[in-house]
Structures are given as C-alpha cells and as structure tokens.
Amino acid sequence: MMASDPAAETTAPPADARPSAVTGALKDAIVSGLLTALLLTPLVGFRASESGTGSLVLTYRFGLVAIFAGIVMVGRFLLMVTVWNPNRPPRRVSTTPGAMARIGALAAPAVKPVFFSFAILYPFLSILMAGGLSPSRYWVDLGIYVLTYVMLGWGLNIVVGLAGLLDLGYVAFYAVGAYTFALLSTSVPINDFFAGTLGDGFWTAWAFWICLPLSGILAAMWGVILGFPVLRLRGDYLAIVTLAFGEIIRLVLINWVSLTNGGAGISSIPPITFFGVPFDSSDTGFASIFGLEFNSMHRMIFLYFVILGLAALTAIVTIRLRKMPVGRAWEALREDEIACRSLGINTTLTKLTAFATGAMFGGFAGAFFAVRIRFVSPESFTFMESAVILAIVVLGGMGSQMGVAGAAILLIGGMELLRNLSFLKADFLFGPDFDPSLYRMLIFGFAMVAVMVWRPRGLVSSRMPTVFLKQRKAVSGSLVKEGHG
Amino acid sequence: MVGEPLSPARTWETNQILRVDHLSMRFGGLVAVNDVSFVAGRGEVTAVIGPNGAGKTTVFNCITGFYKPTTGRLALFHGGPATDAEVDGVTASGLAWGKSQAGALYLLERLPDHKVASWARVARTFQNIRLFSGMTILENLLVAQHMSLTTSGLMNPVAILNLPSWQRKQKGAVDRALYWLNKIGLVDRADDPAGDLPYGDQRRLEIARAMCTDPVLLCLDEPAAGLNPRESAALNELLLSIRREHQASILLIEHDMSVVMEISDHVVVLEYGSKIADGTPDEVRNDPRVIASYLGVEDEEEAVAVVEAGA
Ligand SMILES: Nc1ncnc2c1ncn2[C@@H]1O[C@H](COP(=O)(O)OP(=O)(O)O)[C@@H](O)[C@H]1O
Ligand SMILES: [Mg+2]
Numbered sequence: 087m088m089a090s091d092p093a094a095e096t097t098a099p100p101a102d103a104r105p106s107a108v109t110g111a112l113k114d115a116i117v118s119g120l121l122t123a124l125l126l127t128p129l130v131g132f133r134a135s136e137s138g139t140g141s142l143v144l145t146y147r148f149g150l151v152a153i154f155a156g157i158v159m160v161g162r163f164l165l166m167v168t169v170w171n172p173n174r175p176p177r178r179v180s181t182t183p184g185a186m187a188r189i190g191a192l193a194a195p196a197v198k199p200v201f202f203s204f205a206i207l208y209p210f211l212s213i214l215m216a217g218g219l220s221p222s223r224y225w226v227d228l229g230i231y232v233l234t235y236v237m238l239g240w241g242l243n244i245v246v247g248l249a250g251l252l253d254l255g256y257v258a259f260y261a262v263g264a265y266t267f268a269l270l271s272t273s274v275p276i277n278d279f280f281a282g283t284l285g286d287g288f289w290t291a292w293a294f295w296i297c298l299p300l301s302g303i304l305a306a307m308w309g310v311i312l313g314f315p316v317l318r319l320r321g322d323y324l325a326i327v328t329l330a331f332g333e334i335i336r337l338v339l340i341n342w343v344s345l346t347n348g349g350a351g352i353s354s355i356p357p358i359t360f361f362g363v364p365f366d367s368s369d370t371g372f373a374s375i376f377g378l379e380f381n382s383m384h385r386m387i388f389l390y391f392v393i394l395g396l397a398a399l400t401a402i403v404t405i406r407l408r409k410m411p412v413g414r415a416w417e418a419l420r421e422d423e424i425a426c427r428s429l430g431i432n433t434t435l436t437k438l439t440a441f442a443t444g445a446m447f448g449g450f451a452g453a454f455f456a457v458r459i460r461f462v463s464p465e466s467f468t469f470m471e472s473a474v475i476l477a478i479v480v481l482g483g484m485g486s487q488m489g490v491a492g493a494a495i496l497l498i499g500g501m502e503l504l505r506n507l508s509f510l511k512a513d514f515l516f517g518p519d520f521d522p523s524l525y526r527m528l529i530f531g532f533a534m535v536a537v538m539v540w541r542p543r544g545l546v547s548s549r550m551p552t553v554f555l556k557q558r559k560a561v562s563g564s565l566v567k568e569g570h571g
Numbered sequence: 572m573v574g575e576p577l578s579p580a581r582t583w584e585t586n587q588i589l590r591v592d593h594l595s596m597r598f599g600g601l602v603a604v605n606d607v608s609f610v611a612g613r614g615e616v617t618a619v620i621g622p623n624g625a626g627k628t629t630v631f632n633c634i635t636g637f638y639k640p641t642t643g644r645l646a647l648f649h650g651g652p653a654t655d656a657e658v659d660g661v662t663a664s665g666l667a668w669g670k671s672q673a674g675a676l677y678l679l680e681r682l683p684d685h686k687v688a689s690w691a692r693v694a695r696t697f698q699n700i701r702l703f704s705g706m707t708i709l710e711n712l713l714v715a716q717h718m719s720l721t722t723s724g725l726m727n728p729v730a731i732l733n734l735p736s737w738q739r740k741q742k743g744a745v746d747r748a749l750y751w752l753n754k755i756g757l758v759d760r761a762d763d764p765a766g767d768l769p770y771g772d773q774r775r776l777e778i779a780r781a782m783c784t785d786p787v788l789l790c791l792d793e794p795a796a797g798l799n800p801r802e803s804a805a806l807n808e809l810l811l812s813i814r815r816e817h818q819a820s821i822l823l824i825e826h827d828m829s830v831v832m833e834i835s836d837h838v839v840v841l842e843y844g845s846k847i848a849d850g851t852p853d854e855v856r857n858d859p860r861v862i863a864s865y866l867g868v869e870d871e872e873e874a875v876a877v878v879e880a881g882a
Contacts, residue, residue, distance in 0.1 A: 403731075410730045411713075411720040414706075418714040421703035428635065428697070429784055430689030430718045439725050551707045553745070555761040559707075565766035566705030 107173050111166030119159035126151045197488055205233070205394055209387045219383045226386050228502055230393055230458065234451055235498045237397040239478040239490040241447030244404055246476065247484035248413065249440035250420030250569015251317070252325040255332025256475050259445040261339060261467035262308050263301035263452020268352040268462045269345070270297045290356040291364060294457045298450060305449025306442040313441035317434055332472055339464040351463025358389060358457045389458055396454060400447045401487055407443065409552045416440050417485075417552075420569035474498075481537060483544025484568060492545050501530055581851075583612025583837050587652045588788055588820045589634070594643030596629050603629040604640075605844040611788070611837070613651075616814060616821045618831045618852075621841035622864060627824045628698055630841070631790050633680065634822070635695045636687035640680050647691050649787060650674020689718045694786035696777045698793050698824075704766030708757055708776060711765050712748035715783035720744055751779040755809060771802030775809055782813060788820050789813070795827045803830065810834055832856065840864075 131151045137143045168174075212225035238260065245253045270276060271293035280289040316327050339346045346352065357365065365372045365385035372388075373380040407413040415436045418426050426433055456462050478497055482490035504526040541547060547563030589611040596604040604626040611617040619627050632638040634645055646658050651673030658676060661669035667681035668690065677691040687693050703711050713720075720740065723729070730737045752758045755775040760768065765776060774794055781789055794810075795803050811834055813819050825831045831838060831852065838855040840848040842864045848855050855861050 406731055406733070410727075411717050412725040414710060414714050415717055415725075417706060417710075418703050421705055422701045424637070425697070425701040425703065426714075427637075427684045428688055428695050428701075429715050429780070430685050431714075432685050432689075435725065549705055551710055551762065553709055553713060554707070555709055555745075555749075555758075557762055559762050561705055561707065561764040565764045 107171055108167060111163050111171075114166055115159045115163035118162040119155045122158040123151055123155040126154050130154065201488065201491060202398075209390050219381050223383060223386060226383070226390055228499065230386070230390050231502065232495055232498045233390070233393045233397050234455060234458075235475065235478060236491050236494040237393065237400050237451050237454075238448065238475045239482065239494045240397065240400040240404060240487060241444050241451065242475050243444075243479050243482075243485065243487065243490050244407075244416070244447070245440050245444035246479050246569075247486070247490070248404075248408065248420065249416040249437060250484075250567070251437060251440060252321065252328070252569075253441070253444070254325050254329035254469075254472055254476065255312075255335075256328075256444070256448055257467045257469070257472040258312070258332040258335040259305040259309060259448030260452040260455065260471070261335055261464075262305040262445075263449030264456040264462045264466070265339065265346060265352075265452075266301040266304045266449070267294065267297040267453035267456045268355050270300065271356050271456075272352060272354065291359050291362045293356050294358050294453070295361065298453050301453035302446040302449040305452065306446035309442040309445025310438055313438045314434075317437045317441065329469065329472070332467075332469060336464050336467050339467070346464075349464060351461055351465075353461045355456055355460040355462070357460060358385060358392065360388060389454075393454055393458075396447075396450050400450075403443075403447075404487065412436065412439055414552060421567045477534065481534065481544055483541075483546035483548075483563070485549055485566070486544070486546035489544055489546030496533075496545075497530070500533070501526060504529055581837075583610050583615055583617065585652075586613045587611070588613040588648055589822070590644075590646045590648075590658070591630070591634070592644040592646070594630065594633060594645065595641045596626070596633055596638060597641045602844050604633070604841075607643075607841065607844070607846045609839045609846060609849055611820060611822055613648075613820050614814065614818050615836040616810065616823055616834050617837045617839065618823045618825055618835035619839045619841060620825060620828075620831055620855075621847075624843075625841040626844040627841055628792055629844075631695065631792055631822075631824065634687075635693055635790060636679060636682050636684035643680065645679040647677045647679055647693065647788065648673065649676070649692075688784060688786075692784070692786045693788045693790060694781035694784045695790040696774075696781055696792055696794060698796070700770075700773050700777055702765040702773055702777055702780070705764060707762050708752070708765050708768070709745070709748055709761040711776065711780050712751060712783050713744055715780045716744045716747065718784065747783060751783060754812070755779050756805075771798050771805065774798065774802070775806060778806075778809060778813075782817070782819070786819060788822060790822045792824045793826060794823070795825060795830045803827065806830070807834055 127148075131146060131148050133145045133147055134142045135145065208229050209222070209226050212222040212229070213219055216222035216225060238256070242253065242256045245251050245256070271289070277289040312328075312331050316324060316331070319327055340349050342348075359365065360372045363370070363372050363375060365382070365388065367373065367380040371380065372378075372384055378384070404413075408417070415426065415431050416439075418429075418431070419433060419436055419440075423433055426436070455466070459466075474497065478493045479490055481497065482488075482493035537545070543563040548560035549563065549566045550560055551558060587610045591610070592608050594604055594607045595602065607626075607630065609617075619630060621627055629638065633640045633643070644658075644662060646653070646661075648671065650671070653671035653673060653676040657669070657671045661676055661678060666678075667686075668675060668677040670676075677687075679687055679691060679693065682691060688695075703714060706714070721727070727737075749758065749761075752761055755772070755778075757768075757772060757776065760772075765773065768776060778789075778791065778794060781791075791810075795806055798806060807830060810821060810823075814821060814834075823831075823835060825835075835852055838848070838850065838852050839846060840855055840858075840861050847864060848858045848861045850858075
C-alpha cells in the first residue's frame with residue numbers, strides 16, 4: 087500500500103527527458119562550434135599569400151571560419167538529438183542474421199565464378215564499351231594495374247593473412263623480381279651467349295618467359311635470407327625490421343650504380359612476346375601470323391591475360407597450400423604459436439616457408455611489372471607501395487582471397503577513378519582552378535576510415551575452414567586471431 | 572620417508588619412462604624449482620601436486636623444452652628404461668639423444684621445444700587452454716598430425732598435386748582425428764570452431780589434440796581446473812581409457828584431490844619449489860607434511876581430520 091506501483095516507476099520515462107536532451111545537445115553544439123572557431127581562426131582565418139611584387143600579404147577569412155563553425159554546430163546538434171541521443175531506445179541486437187548477411191550467404195558460392203568470368207571477359211567488355219580496340223587502351227591498362235595489385239595482395243595475404251606475420255617490406259620482393267628480370271633481360275653477355283648458340287633474337291624474344299620463374303625463385307631466396315634472422319622477432323619488432331629491409335633494398339638499388347644504374351633506373355627492357363612471337367608489325371609478328379591487322383593493343387590485351395594467369399596461379403597455389411599441412415600450420419601459427427611448438431611444429435621453418443612463398447609471388451609480380459612498363463627505377467619501390475599492398479590485405483579481411491581482390495579493386499580502381507573527378511571543376515562547384523587529383527589521397531583516407539569503422543575485420547571477416555566432415559561452416563571473424571609475429 | 576624400504580608397489584622405480592635428476596630453475600633471484608628429482612613410470616599416471624606457485628608448471632615447462640633448466644637432467648626413455656651407464660654415456664657425449672639397449676633415450680633439457688614434441692614425443696596441454704580457436708575442431712586435430720604428415724617435407728610435390736597417395740594419407744589423418752572425436756564425444760561438432768566449445772569440451776579437445784601427435788609421454792597441466800563434477804568425471808574416464816588403450820604414460824598436474832586419488836598410480840608433491848613427498852596416493856594422503864602444506868592448515872591434527880572427513 088505504501089509502495090508505489092513498481093511497474094509505473096520503471097516503464098514511464100522521466101517527464102523531462104526530451105527537453106533536457108535538447109538543451110544538452112544545444113549546449114554541446116555551442117561548445118563544439120566555439121572550439122571549431124577557436125581552432126580554425128589561426129588555421130583558416132589568416133591567409134598569407136604572395137602579392138605581385140613578391141611580398142607577403144595577409145588576408146582575413148573570418149567569414150569562412152564562421153561557416154565552418156556553423157556547419158559543426160548544426161551537425162553536432164542534429165547528431166546529438168538523433169543518433170547520439172542518450173534517450174533513444176537501444177538498437178535491438180537481433181540474433182538471427184540480418185537480411186544483408188542472408189543475401190551474402192546466398193550469393194557467396196556465386197562470387198568466385200562471377201569474379202573470374204568477369205576477369206576473363208573484362209578486356210572484351212572494355213573493347214565493346216569503348217567502341218574499338220584502340221579506345222579501350224585506358225580500361226585494359228587499368229585492368230592490368232588493378233590485377234597486379236590483386237596478385238600482390240594475394241601474395242602478401244599468405245604472409246600477413248594466413249601466417250599472421252606483419253610484413254611492412256613486401257615491396258622489397260617486388261623490387262627483387264623486377265630488377266632480376268630487368269638486369270637479366272638487358273644483359274649483353276647473356277644476349278651474346280644466346281645469339282651465338284640459339285640465334286640472334288632469341289634472348290629478346292624469350293627473356294621474359296625464362297626470367298619469370300627465375301625472378302620468383304630469386305625473390306623467394308631473398309625471402310629466406312631476410313627471413314632467417316628476422317623471424318625470431320615478433321609483432322611490432324618484426325614489422326619494423328621488415329620495413330627497414332624494404333628500405334635497405336631500395337637504397338642498395340639507388341646506390342649500387344655500377345649494377346643497377348642507380349636512380350636513373352634501367353630502361354629499354356625488351357617487351358613481352360607471345361611465347362617468342364613479338365607483337366610488332368613485321369611479317370613474323372603476332373598480327374601477321376594470326377592474320378590480324380597490326381594494333382599495339384594486342385600486346386596490351388596479352389599482358390592483361392598474363393597478369394590474370396599469374397594472379398590465378400597465386401590464388402590456386404594458396405588454396406592448395408591452405409589444405410596442406412604447411413598451410414594449416416601457417417594458420418595455426420597465427421592462432422597460437424606456443425601451441426604449435428607443443429605439437430612439434432618447427433615454427434621458424436614454417437614462418438620461413440610462408441615468407442618465401444609470399445616473396446615468390448611478389449617476385450613474379452615484379453617481373454611482370456618490369457616487362458609491362460619496360461623501365462624500372464628505385465622510385466617504383468617505395469614504402470608507400472608496401473603500405474598500399476598491406477592496406478589491401480587488411481581492408482579485404484585478413485586471409486580471405488575474395489576480400490583481398492575486392493579491396494584491391496576498390497582501392498586501386500577507386501583511386502584511379504578519383505583522378506577523373508573533372509566534374510568538380512564545373513563553374514558552380516569549385517571552378518576550373520580546382521585540381522581534384524590533389525584530394526585523391528584525402529578521399530582515400532576517409533574511405534579507409536569509414537570501411538574500418540563499418541567492418542573492423544575487413545570486407546570479408548569470416549574464415550572458411552580448409553576441411554570439413556559434414557558441412558563447411560564459416561568461422562566467425564571474432565574467433566579468428568590476427569597473429570602476433 | 573628417507574631410508575624407508577621400497578614397497579613392492581613402487582613400480583615406477585623399475586620401469587621408468589622419465590627420470591628427473593636434480594632439476595632447478597631460477598628466474599632472476601627466484602628459485603621456482605629447487606633440486607627436484609623424481610621418476611615417472613611407463614604406462615602409469617604420475618600426478619604432480621602442490622599449492623599454487625609451488626613450481627609445478629615450471630617443471631612441466633622444463634620437461635617440454637619451453638624453459639631451459641638452470642641445472643638438472645631430464646632423461647626420457649623410448650622402448651624401455653635405459654641403464655645408468657647408458658644415461659651417463661649420452662650425458663658425457665654432449666649429444667641430445669642416444670640409442671639404448673631398450674630403444675633410445677633423450678635428454679630433454681638439450682632439445683628445443685618443438686623437438687621435444689617431434690623427436691622425444693612428449694605432448695602437453697596448457698593450464699590456460701591453448702586451442703586454435705579460429706580453426707574447426709577437426710582442423711585442430713589435423714594440425715596436431717603435422718609431423719606425421721610432413722615426413723617427406725613441408726612442400727611435398729605429391730601433396731601439392733594432391734596425388735592419390737597423398738589423398739590416402741590425408742584420409743588416414745582424418746580417420747585418426749575421427750577416432751579421437753568419438754572418444755571425446757565431439758563428432759557432431761567437428762565442423763564448429765574450437766573457440767565455440769564449452770570449457771569442459773575444450774579441455775578434452777586439447778587432450779585429444781595432444782594424443783594425435785602419438786606421444787610416449789602426455790603431460791597435462793591442471794586438466795580438471797574449472798570443470799563441473801560431470802565434466803570432471805568425463806575427464807577421468809578419458810584419462811583412464813588413454814592409459815588403458817594407448818599405453819601412454821601420463822604426467823598430471825592436478826589440484827582436484829578426487830581426480831588425483833582416483834586415477835594416479837604415483838604422486839609427487841611439491842612445495843615452494845622443493846619436493847616434499849613422493850609415493851603411492853595412499854602414502855601421500857597420509858603424509859603429515861603434505862596434509863599441512865597442501866591444505867594450508869597449521870595444525871596437523873586438524874588437517875588429518877579434514878582429509879579423512881573428505882575421503
Ligand atoms: N617465466 C617466469 N618468469 C619469472 N617467474 C616465473 C616464471 N614462471 C614461473 N615463475 C614463478 O615461479 C613460481 C612457480 O610458478 P608455477 O610453476 O607456475 O607454479 P604452479 O604451477 O605450481 O602454480 C611462481 O612464483 C612464479 O611466479
Ligand atoms: Mg601452474
């Protein structure tokens with residue numbers, strides 16, 4: 087009798103909840119606005135620019151500061167009363183998978199065939215869409231560019247995604263592959279040797295096909311040489327040392343001028359041939375042999391299929407290795423290194439095989455890069471390159487091949503498309519002085535942050551088991567470890 | 572206890588599988604294990620008990636190669652016990668292992684951890700379970716067979732090409748995993764991630780995983796910790812069947828006295844890094860020093876009363 091009705095007490099919201107949320111939001115918005123104004127006054131409010139005579143003049147842009155502060159205030163207020171409102175009922179966490187997840191599960195078996203069919207048809211689609219062989223150059227070239235990164239991503243995925251070893255110097259192996267091919271194919275003694283035994287044009291015609299496996303083997307060998315002292319380190323230390331190795335290789339390439347021609351790089355690398363048949367307009371060229379009209383796009387399309395083949399090789403070998411004891415050991419190593427040792431697995435050797443296998447595919451990609459551009463210089467192998475490849479692996483979801491491929495398309499293709507934001511130059515937007523490509527990296531950064539907030543474990547976060555008894559069920563990403571070394 | 576005549580029940584003295592001689596392990600100033608010697612018998616369950624921090628896990632880490640002991644010798648015998656002369660011979664040779672009349676003997680303190688598992692065939696579990704939680708239960712058991720599957724190299728072309736001979740080998744490994752899944756009653760969950768299992772199942776899976784390496788000595792670090800009575804009973808049964816059907820010798824760290832008394836043949840008691848008792852479960856149970864230290868009771872009379880009430 088004395089106790090008030092408990093049900094009424096718990097269910098009825100406090101009468102003043104809504105107004106207090108609004109006043110709180112208002113207060114918060116004003117504080118944010120003031121802070122923004124304070125911060126931006128020195129950053130945006132004053133502008134020093136060079137006058138015609140060369141002296142600096144100060145212009146004031148307080149109007150702009152006010153606009154920014156206003157945007158922050160209004161945005162913050164709206165967020166505070168909607169999404170961040172403390173009185174908003176908590177979002178129901180459903181136990182059944184959402185519509186997106188169900189669609190994903192239905193579509194999953196189709197993703198791979200669709201991806202590969204699209205990849206095979208892509209050059210022909212580009213020709214159709216662009217309306218001719220020659221106009222499709224840009225699109226085929228973009229396809230080659232993206233596929234190179236798909237392959238690099240898949241190669242690094244073995245090291246980072248499967249074995250859980252954070253490698254920040256992957257570009258070193260890309261460089262080893264590229265320089266191996268560049269140096270061997272332009273070597274005069276080798277050319278002379280083959281000219282004496284197998285005919286004049288032999289080395290130019292066959293250099294790529296002979297050097298391709300060599301580049302992979304040499305890169306793998308460097309993987310072992312670099313890996314051996316490094317792989318006893320774990321986590322951050324491993325990352326730092328691999329980063330250093332990447333830089334060392336680049337510095338050696340710059341400074342060993344007598345071998346690598348230093349910063350000037352190596353040019354006039356022989357172009358790719360159709361297994362010995364050159365893509366030229368001569369009578370023995372590809373076009374006349376196959377009865378086609380000569381077009382330089384033939385070589386481009388062949389390059390596309392070569393990189394598609396190399397990428398497919400990477401994927402197939404990885405899929406096979408994952409089902410073998412060595413691949414399982416890589417993943418087990420990522421899950422728990424100590425448990426691996428208690429089962430008799432030689433962890434150093436196992437890490438080394440992961441490192442070498444990843445390096446080998448990096449080497450293949452490097453040789454391909456050299457034959458495509460026909461010019462290599464140390465500038466192509468900076469840390470930025472390693473960072474982009476690692477970003478592809480992390481964004482894709484470590485360990486997942488389709489995720490990595492998707493991330494490569496998104497990142498590389500997307501970045502490339504951002505180059506073409508010419509509509510932003512329209513008069514009513516930013517005017518003709520605006521250079522959209524300058525903002526490419528900014529947009530890229532925002533996109534990365536957004537994806538990582540939305541999907542912290544990458545585009546594909548679940549792991550597919552390598553073997554099953556009755557039913558293959560994806561393992562949720564929250565159980566899968568990322569590795570520590 | 573010193574000077575007591577050997578009772579006929581002390582089978583471990585004659586048929587040894589592991590001999591620990593004067594083992595000490597120091598961490599900086601802390602002596603975690605202080606001159607401990609004991610033997611474990613072949614085909615027996617040897618329990619190592621003692622209060623928290625007594626150094627039990629440290630002894631295990633020395634035996635399995637995860638720690639290099641400060642001093643001491645750890646001899647493991649394959650086939651049958653080696654003579655003292657044979658053990659001394661290998662010790663003097665500076666090698667990690669040697670042949671003996673009965674088979675082979677390994678000096679575990681000279682082997683790195685993964686070779687203790689792969690050569691000397693000592694398997695272990697961990698006090699805080701270490702499963703590959705993002706891999707399925709079946710995968711966990713296949714990883715454990717890594718050594719037997721990679722006898723012809725990590726990058727075996729026969730395996731890369733998936734030739735029939737490899738498929739047969741792979742099938743054998745899956746069958747072996749299935750055998751153990753049956754034994755721990757987890758066949759239905761073979762395709763689920765190990766991290767999704769309840770605690771008791773995880774413990775038994777870890778034991779099954781260790782058994783998949785085909786060990787001669789199985790070291791279990793507190794396998795019953797955190798189990799409810801039903802899970803604990805299932806564990807006892809698993810351990811007894813491993814001993815019965817696989818002739819594996821088991822070294823067991825355990826807190827749960829009921830498990831120790833029920834399944835062990837031989838009990839070694841540690842306290843503050845030193846051995847304070849060594850004998851059959853009955854002998855140890857009635858040892859006043861054990862009662863005092865293990866139960867943390869000052870008054871020995873009271874301790875005896877507690878033990879007898881519980882037994
Ligand atoms: N790696 C280590 N470094 C320093 N001290 C350790 C280490 N491992 C164990 N110790 C110490 O050794 C002692 C024995 O520990 P432990 O063998 O884990 O005991 P138990 O398993 O019997 O509970 C403890 O005092 C512990 O703090
Ligand atoms: Mg312990």
